[in-house]
Amino acid sequence: MPILGVIFYFYKSPRFIPEEIIKAKLVSLFILTVILPILLYFLLKTLGKVQSIYLATTKERIIPLILNCFVIIIVLQRIITPSQIVELYFFFVGILISTMACLTLALFKFKASIHMISVSGLFMFFAILSIHFSININGTLALMAIIMGAVATSRLHLNAHNYKELIMGGFVGAIPQLILVPYWL
Template identity: 75%
Template structure:
């Protein structure tokens, strides 16, 4: 059980969740996007939202600005969150502008708001759970997609509900967060996506 709970934090890492959301969108959308465009966006997003943050982390570690990948202190979170915000802005400007895929554009606007909210809390010495922020944001996006496209995504939403609980349990098990930090992460992940729904639904 210990191995399973620890592995959940790695398999459903915050860096991977936006990419999962985009892949799922292209799998369920009734719109017909050219395959070469879809693959180009997925590759670009993989590089910008997964590979680049990992490389930036090693740069920050070399410079002594972070100590470990776990970012245990609020001080260690500041630079990674700032850089991640910059990466998301690049995604919004270059990879998914509003003129191409409106749903995904606002999905990443929500991610940017959540990231900046988490950064603001870190500046005030509060460590909200980035894992919960990521998974709950994707969960709310899937709910909106279900309504938007009039699709029955009950199985997916049920899985995401269980996943939020599993990730929360995992973070508590490894003593990475308190219950208050998990609850705050849940709200920071859900609310931006919820507030932005009227702009594209």
Template identity: 65%
Template sequence: MIHYLLKSISYIFHPLLMPLLGVIFYFSKTPRFIPEPVMKAKLFSVTILTIILPILLYFLLKTIKRVESLELKTTKERIIPLILNVLIMLLILKRVLPYDEIPELYYFYLGILLSTLTCLFLAILKFKASIHMIGSAGFFMFAVALSIHFKININGTIALMCIIIGAIATSRLHLKAHTNVELLIGFFVGFVPQLVLLNYWL
């Protein structure tokens, strides 16, 4: 029972969802007026580019035998998906969330791009940082920054996210997908870019 619970946590809080969750969180907390059609268009575009497109690309890579499983268990398997994700992030920054429209989301996705590039570099060096931790840590730092930026109290949300990050780490360890070091490095790879970029928008 515990095994299936921990395994389900890895799927429920999959790293593919984190960029979209960041956009949803921003729109739910921002005091700025943003027309509903604009919000829907941004959410639709981000959903297509960060969830639907990567899933389709995964099946393509699996068909041509470039990856073996969704877990991307080896560093070699990670390289092409990470390169494709870098291209997707660049497209989002250029076309969907440019700086002059919503700066906070622009820098959030710029942080994701930097984290992805770092993860790619580590994969080339044959080090497998936890992408689950990268995604959750990046979203966590962005949420904390938004609470400071907009002066809103999200202490309950922050506490819940800490519990979720702990559950994700426990899940990855239980499934033997990562070591403690890979989880820790993954956390900092996701956390630090978001923290550094605060200097430009907070």
């Protein structure tokens, strides 16, 4: 989801950003937010710290969430800095806050839906960008609302989560993005 947010930002932003910078940021983010987590998963699976990709228990979620916090911190320090692209910087700060909140919930034995956290955070980022840049992306927001509903329905259908876990995931993803709005809007 972070890479989708960054692609959307570069596509919709009225600011001029050189194409080389866009490509470098996208490649770097793809490596750190897609490839590295996959490699870390296989490492954790080999070490016996996780049983499956589904992270069915709250105990299994703790180490991957801690590692994800470190990955997001690296992104914030090396790739998306506030002096370059402030909107994306605070998007990733929101992701970090959501990840830390999910980790805290896991420590208290509550399994919030990480799927809902990511899709609701992305939805809120899109909505805030629409206001910030005064652009009409109602179609995108409607599509994101449908995707959020589909994600929630699929998680319920697979018995991966209950309603409380889905609702909590939605709030954990959206609230940090809303809280950070005054810092960049």
